Amino acid sequence: MTCPYLNYQQSDEEHEFENDRPYCTVADSFVSPMQADICNDRHNFDHTSDCEKFPDDEALPDDGALDGEDAPPDDGRVHADPSE
Ligand code: SF4
Helix, strand or coil: CCCCCEEEEEECCCCEEEEEEEEECCCCEECCHHHHHHHCCCCCCCHHHHCCCCCHHHCCCCCCCCCHHHCCCCCCCCCCCCCC
16 A cells, blocks of 8 residues: 555655656655655555654554554453453
């Protein structure tokens, strides 16, 4: 999946190109071809975890931990794994 903050455009306030180039709307700047691989999740990259500009509050936790309705209650007790 492509990062929702990636645009393709020919210019910004400081640059103008003949063709569309990858542009990050978080950083408000054009991105390098290598960074665009991350933005587009090419070569097994994941923009949510491999891009340092991607907003942290939208990234999945590195440990894959569940939160929200799928997470066990955070009540201080150890909950048994029903698969065991
Ligand atoms: S640089 Fe990061 S935040 Fe910006 S478009 Fe690419 S993946 Fe998204």
